[in-house]
Structure formats: structure tokens, C-alpha cells
Amino acid sequence: MKVMIDTGNYVAAKAAVMAKPDVIAAYPITPQTTLVEGIARYVATGEFKGEYICVESEHSAMSACIGASAAGSRTFTATSSHGLLLMHEMLHWAALARLPVIMCNINRVVGPGWNIWADQNDSIAQRDTGWIQFYCSSNQEIFDTVLQSFKLGEHKKVGLPVMINYDAFVLSHTSMPVYVPEQKEVDDFLPSFKPLWKLDVDNPITFGNIIGPAYYEKVRKAMQDAHEAAKTLVPEIAKEWKNKFGRYHGDLVERYKCEGAEYILMAMGAIGAESKVAIDNLRAEGLKIGLARVRTFRPFPAEEMIKLGKQADLIVIDRNISIGSEGALFNETKASLYNKSDAKVHGFIAGLGGKDVTYQDIQNICKKVINGKAKDFEWYGLEGD
Amino acid sequence: MAIKDLPDIECVIPGSAACPGCPATLGLRMVFKALGKNTIMVVPACCTAVIESLYPNTSFDVPVMNIAFEAAAAGASGIEAALRKQGKKDTTVLAWAGDGGTYDIGIQALSGALERGTNFIYICYNNQIYSNTGIQRSGATPYAAWTTTTVTGKTEFRKEMGDIIMAHHIPYSAQACVSYPEDLYNKVKKAKSIKGPKYIEILAPCPPGWRFSMDKTVEIGALAVETGAWALYECENDVVTFNGKSKLILEKKIEPKPIEEWMKQQGRFRHLFKPERDEKRIKEIQEHINQVWERYRKCYLRK
Numbered sequence: 001m002k003v004m005i006d007t008g009n010y011v012a013a014k015a016a017v018m019a020k021p022d023v024i025a026a027y028p029i030t031p032q033t034t035l036v037e038g039i040a041r042y043v044a045t046g047e048f049k050g051e052y053i054c055v056e057s058e059h060s061a062m063s064a065c066i067g068a069s070a071a072g073s074r075t076f077t078a079t080s081s082h083g084l085l086l087m088h089e090m091l092h093w094a095a096l097a098r099l100p101v102i103m104c105n106i107n108r109v110v111g112p113g114w115n116i117w118a119d120q121n122d123s124i125a126q127r128d129t130g131w132i133q134f135y136c137s138s139n140q141e142i143f144d145t146v147l148q149s150f151k152l153g154e155h156k157k158v159g160l161p162v163m164i165n166y167d168a169f170v171l172s173h174t175s176m177p178v179y180v181p182e183q184k185e186v187d188d189f190l191p192s193f194k195p196l197w198k199l200d201v202d203n204p205i206t207f208g209n210i211i212g213p214a215y216y217e218k219v220r221k222a223m224q225d226a227h228e229a230a231k232t233l234v235p236e237i238a239k240e241w242k243n244k245f246g247r248y249h250g251d252l253v254e255r256y257k258c259e260g261a262e263y264i265l266m267a268m269g270a271i272g273a274e275s276k277v278a279i280d281n282l283r284a285e286g287l288k289i290g291l292a293r294v295r296t297f298r299p300f301p302a303e304e305m306i307k308l309g310k311q312a313d314l315i316v317i318d319r320n321i322s323i324g325s326e327g328a329l330f331n332e333t334k335a336s337l338y339n340k341s342d343a344k345v346h347g348f349i350a351g352l353g354g355k356d357v358t359y360q361d362i363q364n365i366c367k368k369v370i371n372g373k374a375k376d377f378e379w380y381g382l383e384g385d
Numbered sequence: 386m387a388i389k390d391l392p393d394i395e396c397v398i399p400g401s402a403a404c405p406g407c408p409a410t411l412g413l414r415m416v417f418k419a420l421g422k423n424t425i426m427v428v429p430a431c432c433t434a435v436i437e438s439l440y441p442n443t444s445f446d447v448p449v450m451n452i453a454f455e456a457a458a459a460g461a462s463g464i465e466a467a468l469r470k471q472g473k474k475d476t477t478v479l480a481w482a483g484d485g486g487t488y489d490i491g492i493q494a495l496s497g498a499l500e501r502g503t504n505f506i507y508i509c510y511n512n513q514i515y516s517n518t519g520i521q522r523s524g525a526t527p528y529a530a531w532t533t534t535t536v537t538g539k540t541e542f543r544k545e546m547g548d549i550i551m552a553h554h555i556p557y558s559a560q561a562c563v564s565y566p567e568d569l570y571n572k573v574k575k576a577k578s579i580k581g582p583k584y585i586e587i588l589a590p591c592p593p594g595w596r597f598s599m600d601k602t603v604e605i606g607a608l609a610v611e612t613g614a615w616a617l618y619e620c621e622n623d624v625v626t627f628n629g630k631s632k633l634i635l636e637k638k639i640e641p642k643p644i645e646e647w648m649k650q651q652g653r654f655r656h657l658f659k660p661e662r663d664e665k666r667i668k669e670i671q672e673h674i675n676q677v678w679e680r681y682r683k684c685y686l687r688k
Contacts, residue, residue, distance in 0.1 A: 022470040025463060051466035056497030060459035063452060063494065067427065067463025070450050073470060075463075089453050199425050199448040199464065201476055206443035208451030215440055 001245070004180045008171035011139045011178050012078065012104045012164070013038030015146035017048045018186045019102070022073035022193075025053040025064035029083040030116050031172045032106045036078060058083035062090035062101070069099035070207065072198035074150065077101065080168065081108035081122045088126065094161045095130030096219060097208065098196055098226075100153030101161040104146065107135075107269060107319075108168040109353050117354020118167035120269065120320040124297075124328045126163070130223050132230055133298040136166040137273035139176040141249045145295075148237045151190050157229035159196045167270040167319075168354065181245055189244055227299040234296055250293065252301035253308075257283060258290030264308050265366055267317040268294045268329060271350070271357050275317075278362035289366060294329060302336035309333075309341030315369050317362065317380075319351040326377050350380040386567050392418050401444035403436040406599030408563045408589035408606065409510045410436060413481070415566050416508060419573035422447055424477040425468075427461045429491060430454040431483035432517045433510075455490040457482045458498035461505045469504075477577055478505040485515040487586075488524035488544050499553040499582045506576045506583045509546070512591035520594045527614070528673065529666045531653040532594075538656060538666070542673055546586060551620055555582040559619035562588040564606030568628055572619060588615045596652020605650055613641035613674050616681065625685040634678065635686055641678070644671050 004014065013035050016024070026036045042048035051068075055061045058079050065075040079087060084105050094101045105123050109115040123133060134149065136142045142164065149162040166172065181189075197207070211219070235251035242248040254272070257279050258264060267275055272293030279291045292308050294301065308314060318327025325331055330347030337343060346369045351357040361381060368374040396417035403410040409432050417424070426449045428434055434451055438444045452460040461480040468476050480498075482491055487509035495507060514532055515521040521534040525546065529538040550558045557579045561569040569587060576583035590605040592598065597605055609615040610630050617631040626632075633639040645667055648654035657663045 023463060023466045025466070051470050053462055053466055053501065055459060055462070056493060056500070059455065060462070060494050060497055063456035063459035064463035064466070066452065066456075067450065067460035067465075068467040069463070070460075071425070071464045071467035071471075073467035090456065093453055093456075199450055201423050201425065201448060204422075204446055204448045206437055206440075206445055206449040206451075209434060209437045209440050209443060209449070211440040 001182070002180050003177050005175050005177045006139070007034065007173050007175050008139045008142050008166055009035035009106070009173065010038045011143045012146055013042065014180065015143045016076045017042045018183060019074065019076065019147055019150045019190055020050070021076040022050045023053065023065065023068035024048070024050060024076045025055050025061045025068070026077045027055050027058045027061045027079070027083060029058065029080050031108060031168045032078050032080040032083070032104070034173070035104060058086040059090060062087040062094065065101040066090060066094050066097060066099055069094070069101050070097065070199050072193070072195045074193040075101045076103070078104040078106070080106040081110055084122045084126060085110065088129070091126055091129040091131055091161070095223065098159040099161060100159060102146065102149050102153055102164070103161065104164045104166070106168050106172045107165050115353050116168060118170050118270065118319065119352050119354060120165070123163060123165045124320040124322065127298055127328065130160060131298065132160055132162040132227070132296065134162065134164045134295055135268035135272070135297060136164060136171065137270055137293060139171060139174070140178045140247060142166050142171065143178050143180065144241060144245070144247055144249065147186060147190060148241055151237050152230060152233055154193055155233055156196060158226050158233060160223065160226050165269065170270040179245070179247065185244065189241070231299050231301070250295055252296045252299070253304045254293040254295060256291040256293065258292065258308070258311070260288055261290035261312050262288040263315060263366065263370060264312040265289060265291050265315045265317070265362070266294060266329060266333065268297060269319065271317055271319055271362070274357060274359050275362050277359035278366065281359065281363055282366055287370060297329070300332050300336065305333050305336040306340045309337040309343035313344040313369070314346070315366055316345060316347045317350050317357070317365060318347065319357070321349050321352065330377065346374045347377040348380045355381070386570060388566060391570060394418050394421055396422060396446045398444055398446050400438045400442050401436050402438045403432070404593055404599070406592040406602045407436065408512065408591060408602050409433055411563045411602065412510050412569065412587045412589060415569045416479070416573050417447070419570050420477050420479060420577055423475055424479050425450070425464055427452055427457050427464065427478070427480045429457040429482050429486040430517060431486050433481060435517055454486050455494055457486060457491055457494065458503070458507060459494040461507070462498045462501065462503045465503050465505050480505060480507045482507070482509055483516065484509055484511040484513060484525035485523045488546050496553065499550070499555050499584070503582050504580055506573070506585065509586045510589040511586055512589040512594055513543070514591065514594045516591050516594045528670055529654060529657060531656060550584045554623060555584060556580070557619070557621055558584040560586050560588070560615070560617055562606045562610055562615055562617060563590070564603045564610065565617065565629060568617060594653070596655070597650055601650065605647070608642070608647040608650065611642045612644045612647040613678055614644060614647050618685070627685065635681055644674050
């Protein structure tokens with residue numbers, strides 16, 4: 001096991017290459033660009049031995065991955081923000097075609113105006129595409145999750161594409177030490193790709209022709225079943241990783257100091273990491289508070305939410321806003337608890353447009369709730385407030 | 386090669402949902418006679434997505450990947466890369482798209498794949514309309530033609546896709562027409578033998594779209610060539626050769642028939658002749674075709 005000190009993007013590129021994909025198709029977009037550059041370097045050094053297609057758009061990147069995956073190849077790509085939005089149509093296509101394309105998305109603001117910093121509205125806007133969605137909080141988690149995602153997406157009970165999300169610049173361009181296993185260890189963990197179906201001249205099938213309502217509904221149901229299966233497989237794979245490599249980032253959620261907690265803070269991505277500092281400080285002050293960092297937004301860990309809701313009141317911080325409604329995690333957490341728990345749930349919007357969310361900010365949010373000063377749903381730290 | 390000598394290979398099998406007289410089906414039968422069964426086909430939204438019939442059935446005896454409207458060439462790039470990695474060098478990757486998916490929404494992905502050097506054959510079957518959505522104008526629709534979105538006739542001349550393709554300097558591109566099956570067969574056969582990106586465009590006269598009787602598909606296509614509305618040519622490594630009657634027109638060995646002989650046969654141009662002749666537009670169209678051929682002669686006539 002070696003230690004690599006590098007940025008989230010280079011770490012993701014390293015993990016992707018160690019998964020030995022047959023085909024990578026990608027288009028550069030800030031702040032994902034250094035990831036595709038990382039892949040290009042591995043092509044140049046011969047460490048990546050697959051096909052690297054430098055396409056002319058993100059739409060084509062996903063289309064090429066779909067073609068390659070349908071032809072029976074392991075595939076990987078990466079994008080961010082507007083690139084992800086341009087892919088939107090093909091995200092549905094990959095999921096409905098049950099093709100386990102693996103993709104890193106670097107969470108970045110959607111314009112206008114142009115802004116390149118962290119914000120989850122890009123990936124939240126893709127929540128209904130059928131993709132499994134992970135949100136990472138450290139470079140180590142990015143590395144581990146990329147490799148776990150190949151195993152999850154390609155599992156015969158899942159057969160779905162997986163999106164690994166992490167915050168722009170906060171992780172994509174920040175160097176951290178990351179433990180990297182030997183290639184052989186990765187190969188032992190991740191067997192070669194066995195497609196659920198493929199384009200094969202010896203067994204010609206027509207994929208994706210006109211489908212009537214009855215069959216179509218079954219296709220959708222099967223995708224839903226696959227997400228349900230993923231709820232069991234994500235923890236299993238995380239446990240296997242822990243046993244093999246000693247590192248664990250939680251399963252569907254990561255619980256931190258939740259024992260005896262009367263309040264539980266919830267967040268996704270880098271805010272989830274920052275929250276640990278806040279929890280430590282609040283605990284030191286004698287406040288009974290813990291953290292549940294949501295790793296998979298899809299499948300949504302509803303059963304976990306119910307368990308948490310039976311134990312404590314919940315404080316949700318969203319780095320996204322479903323305009324006309326609320327933060328997505330807040331909204332879905334409440335939906336999970338409906339008829340199942342009497343917990344109070346408070347929602348905060350914070351950190352949009354890449355605004356820094358410090359541990360002090362998180363402490364302020366928590367204290368506002370604990371002191372009974374918080375509304376059900378509010379924006380934290382708006383300029384001028 | 387004579388028609389009777391064409392291979393027996395049939396990849397369009399019973400169950401096709403094509404309209405009677407469908408030129409796309411005619412073209413596909415020829416294409417597969419040239420390509421054989423060791424072919425993977427990519428189909429974007431177009432008539433063929435209907436022709437192939439309803440899941441769980443199919444009317445094709447080759448593997449087919451349906452893909453989104455603008456994504457045929459990019460999807461083919463992915464398949465080709467996968468096959469290369471798997472060492473399957475002899476499988477042909479065929480992208481088969483209509484003119485809407487080629488001239489308009491799909492042109493970016495097509496241009497990207499040609500520029501990247503994807504080893505595939507891209508065939509556009511050009512019926513000059515968006516026909517799987519009905520009969521709407523596309524960048525390939527000729528001037529003055531009626532469609533449901535150009536009710537009094539299209540006000541622009543069609544895009545010269547062949548020129549756009551040639552600007553990519555790929556090893557092989559060609560124009561063909563379903564009315565000349567041997568010519569089409571030979572072009573596809575040649576494309577199959579060449580490595581790198583190949584583009585073939587097939588003029589596909591559509592009976593419901595162009596408003597002519599379904600038994601006249603071949604005749605209308607031949608008239609398009611004989612009037613100069615469509616040219617048969619191929620371009621190998623930047624050298625353009627005209628074929629068949631188009632060669633004779635280029636070399637002025639035969640006089641093209643007046644364009645109205647082609648137009649008169651089609652309901653989509655009826656408004657140019659009834660209730661009274663639209664001399665202005667008919668003249669404009671003829672002059673435009675004359676200019677196109679003068680340009681062809683200037684560029685491609687070898688002394």
C-alpha cells in the first residue's frame with residue numbers, strides 16, 4: 001500500500017485507471033479538466049491500456065460510453081456542471097439500457113453567471129435519471145468509491161450507471177494523502193466486466209427499439225428493484241473494502257458520534273467532512289449531537305433516515321436548492337419520515353455558488369436549532385442578513 | 386456486378402414495419418448484401434427505429450443499438466473503440482441515420498467522429514424530411530418543397546452535406562441512390578474495405594413524404610439523378626469521381642432532363658404547378674441546379 005499525495009481529480013484518475021476500463025471517453029470542463037489530463041498522462045505512460053476517446057462534447061462522451069458499454073466494455077468518464085447537463089438525455093439512456101457506465105462528476109454551479117465553484121445543483125438535477133449517486137467528502141473516499149462503484153454498477157443485481165460526486169476545487173484541486181493499494185489487490189477486489197447484455201454478431205439482438213407501455217413499465221420497475229438491491233450491496237461492498245484495505249467511509253450514510261445524540265446533522269459532500277469538526281466542538285460543549293453524512297442520494301437511504309428520525313431531531317444542510325420547493329436532501333428526508341417518525345426536521349440552504357461553509361457556520365446552524373431559534377426551512381448567511 | 390449476382394445475404398428479415406415502397410428498407414437490403422452479418426448497427430431516432438418493429442421482436446438479423454437522435458456517430462465511436470480493445474478487427478460498425486439525424490441535430494457528433502478517425506461506415510439515408518416525426522423540413526429538404534413545417538414550400542435551398550463531409554478529408558465518401566442498387570452495393574463494398582471513417586449518403590425517395598405512389602420509388606429516384614437533382618459520386622482520398630448518369634451529365638455527354646420532370650411527379654411540389662405554374666420558383670430551382678453542376682464541373686471535371 002502506497003501513499004499518494006494528490007488532488008481529488010488526479011486521485012479519481014488513478015482509481016479509474018486501476019479499475020482497468022476498456023474505454024474512457026471524456027471532454028474537458030472546469031474543474032474536471034485535470035482529471036481528463038490525468039487520464040491522458042496515464043495513456044502516455046502506458047499505465048492506461050484501454051481506448052481513450054477525446055470526444056467533441058459531453059453528450060458524445062456519454063454516447064460513446066454507452067456504445068462501448070453496450071459492446072461489452074468497462075467504461076469510465078468524468079464531467080461537471082454544464083457538461084453533466086448536456087449529458088442529461090444520455091444519462092437516462094445509459095440507465096434505461098442498464099449499462100454500468102462509471103462517471104465522476106465534480107459538483108459545480110450551473111450558470112448564468114459563470115461560476116466554477118462547488119454547488120450540487122448539477123447532480124441533483126439528474127436525480128431522476130436512474131443513476132446511482134455517491135457524494136464524497138475526501139480524496140480517499142473518492143479513490144475508494146470509484147473502485148467500489150465499478151463493482152456495484154456491474155453487479156448482476158444492479159446493472160446501472162454510477163455517478164461519483166465531489167465538490168469543485170474543495171476536493172477536485174486540493175491535495176490530500178491517499179492510500180493506494182497494489183494493482184493486484186484491486187484486481188482481486190474487482191473482477192473483469194461481465195455484461196448483462198451486449199451487442200454480439202453471433203447472437204444478434206435489437207436493443208432499444210419501440211417498446212409498448214406494458215414492457216416499458218416493467219423496465220422502470222426493474223430499475224427500481226436494482227436500486228433496492230443497491231441498498232444492500234453498497235454496505236456489503238463497503239464492508240469488503242474495509243476488510244481488504246482497512247478503510248471505511250460508512251455505507252449509505254456515514255454515522256459520526258450519533259450515539260445518544262438528540263440532534264443529528266445531515267449533509268452531503270465536503271460539508272459533511274467539515275461537519276465532523278463542528279460536531280467535535282459541539283460535543284465538547286456538552287451538546288448531544290451527531291452527524292449522518294449521506295453517501296448515496298440515489299438510492300435514497302430512507303430506512304436509515306427513519307432510524308435516525310426515531311432517535312433524534314434532524315438538521316439538514318443542503319448545498320443545492322430545488323427552486324420552488326426546498327433543499328433536495330431536506331425534502332427527501334422529510335418524505336422518508338412521513339408517517340414513520342415524529343422527529344422535527346430543520347432545513348438550511350448553505351454554500352451555494354461555492355460560498356465557503358466553515359465549521360463555525362455549521363456550529364451556528366446547529367445552535368440555532370438547539371436553541372429553538374430556527375425556522376423549519378431557511379437560508380443561512382445570505383449576504384446582507 | 387449484375388443484380389442477379391448479388392449475394393443472398395438478407396439482414397432485413399420478415400416483421401419489418403416499413404411503409405410499402407420504403408426506400409430505406411430497399412437501401413438496407415443492399416447495404417447488408419455488401420457488409421454481411423459481421424456488422425453492428427447503430428440507429429438513432431429515424432424511420433428505421435420504426436422499421437425494425439416492436440420489442441421484443443426485431444426485423445434485423447444483426448445486433449442493433451438504438452441511440453438518441455443526435456448520438457449515432459458518437460455511439461458508433463464507442464462501439465468501435467470497444468471492438469478494437471477486444472481485438473475484433475473484422476466487425477463492421479455501421480451508423481445508419483436519416484437526414485434529420487445527419488444534416489441537423491447529429492452533425493456535431495458526426496463531424497467529431499470523422500475528425501477523430503473513427504473506423505466506421507456512416508450512412509445517411511436521405512429522404513429530405515424528418516419522416517419518422519411525419520413530414521417536416523430538414524436541412525436536406527429542397528427549396529420550394531412542401532412539408533408540414535414549410536406549408537407554402539421551403540424558402541431555403543438544401544445544405545450541401547457532401548461538401549461538408551469532404552471538408553473532413555476522410556478516406557472515402559459517396560453519394561448513391563436506391564434506384565441504382567449495383568452502384569450502391571459497390572460503394573458500400575468499397576467502404577467496407579477501407580480503414581477509417583467512411584460516409585455514404587443514399588437518396589431515399591419517400592412515397593408518403595414526397596407524395597407519390599408507392600410503386601414509383603425507384604422511378605422517382607432515377608429521375609432525381611437524370612434531372613441532376615441528385616448526383617452519384619464518390620470521393621476517395623480527396624479525388625472525386627462521378628458515377629453512372631451523373632458522370633455523363635458532368636461530362637456533358639447527356640443533357641439532364643428539366644428539373645420539373647422530377648418535381649411534377651411529386652405532390653410536395655404540386656403548388657408550383659397548380660392552380661397555376663409558379664414560373665419564378667421553377668426557374669429559380671432550374672438555375673440553382675445548373676449552378677450546382679457548373680460548380681461540380683469546375684471542381685471535379687478532369688481534363
